[in-house]
Amino acid sequence: xQTIHQWPAxxxxxxxxxxxxxxxxxxxxxxxxxxxxxxxxxxxxxLFYSVGIGQISSEVPQNLSASRPQDRQFILSSKKxxxxxxxxxxxxxxxxxxxxxxxFGEGSRLTVL
Amino acid sequence: xxxxxxxxxxxSVPEGENLVLNCxxxxxxxxxxxxxxxxxxxGLTSLLLIQSSQREQTSGRLNASLDKSSxxxxxxxxxxxxxxxxxxxxxxxxxxxxxxxFGKGTRLHILP
Numbered sequence: 107x108q109t110i111h112q113w114p115a116x117x118x119x120x121x122x123x124x125x126x127x128x129x130x131x132x133x134x135x136x137x138x139x140x141x142x143x144x145x146x147x148x149x150x151x152x153l154f155y156s157v158g159i160g161q162i163s164s165e166v167p168q169n170l171s172a173s174r175p176q177d178r179q180f181i182l183s184s185k186k187x188x189x190x191x192x193x194x195x196x197x198x199x200x201x202x203x204x205x206x207x208x209x210f211g212e213g214s215r216l217t218v219l
Numbered sequence: 220x221x222x223x224x225x226x227x228x229x230x231s232v233p234e235g236e237n238l239v240l241n242c243x244x245x246x247x248x249x250x251x252x253x254x255x256x257x258x259x260x261x262g263l264t265s266l267l268l269i270q271s272s273q274r275e276q277t278s279g280r281l282n283a284s285l286d287k288s289s290x291x292x293x294x295x296x297x298x299x300x301x302x303x304x305x306x307x308x309x310x311x312x313x314x315x316x317x318x319x320x321f322g323k324g325t326r327l328h329i330l331p
Contacts, residue, residue: 112262140319149323150308196262200319204250204312205270208319210262 108133112197112211119218125170125184127214129197132178137199138206139180141172144194144213153195156180157202192218223311225322233330234301240294240325242309247287250312254283254294257306257324266307267294299329 112129119125131137141153152165154172162172169188173181180197195214200206222245232238242252251270255263267276267283269292275284282295292309308324 147323150310150321152318155318194260198263204314204317207265207268208253208310208312209265210255212262213260215260 108199108209110197110199110209110211112214114214115212116215117217119187119216121189121218122186125182125187125191125216127182127195127197127216129180129182129211130178131199134178134199134201136177136202138202139174140198140200140208141180141182142196142198144196150196154182187218189218192216223309223320223322225307225309225325227325228323229326229328231328231330232299234299236299237295237297238299238327240296240307240327242292242294242322244290244292244311244320246311246313246315247290248314249287250314250317252283252285252292252309252311253319254281254292255308255310257308263308301329301331303327304329 109132138157140155142150143153144150154162154164156162156174159174170184197211198208200208224243226241249271253268254266256266257263267278269276269283269285280297285292306324306326308321310319310321312319
């Protein structure tokens with residue numbers, strides 16, 4: 107069966123520090139991968155999605171970036187965090203089919219101080 | 220622009236009642252609609268996936284319907300239990316760009 111792992115679960119970082127959140131999927135190949143951010147009262151915001159290695163689409167211009175160095179690995183990064191980057195970050199995957207179901211990881215809580 | 224709306228934002232009902240959560244969407248050109256459950260501080264758990272050609276899906280005490288032409292979906296929960304307390308989100312996968320758009324969710328509290 108397929109599983110998705112996301113880490114770290116919790117992160118407290120000072121303003122201006124770098125960020126790296128990692129997500130891996132097991133049990134499937136060539137998944138579509140997604141990074142979402144969930145802020146209180148604002149719902150889920152799609153940040154990045156990827157349909158293959160090295161193929162990243164950005165939805166929201168900001169100081170975050172994403173990379174997909176391997177088929178089942180998706181990384182969310184920042185060179186310098188802002189206070190506004192605080193939030194709950196969720197990685198998700200689906201099959202490449204348009205009818206595919208979306209599955210989420212457990213999330214990473216980021217607090218920028 | 221695809222918008223997904225969930226009303227009410229919060230709901231409290233006594234244990235044992237049947238209840239309906241609503242989801243509406245503005246663009247009917249969708250591949251599918253998915254219902255999720257989210258517990259506090261956790262990721263989203265997929266509950267039901269309805270393809271655009273389907274009218275409903277059932278899993279245990281849950282039943283989800285889809286009326287694509289009117290842009291509506293409902294999630295019916297039978298015989299509610301305190302363990303059903305969570306936030307329920309719906310999401311549609313739109314055809315024109317294959318993006319998945321979420322509603323803001325309904326926060327459900329089942330009173331023991």
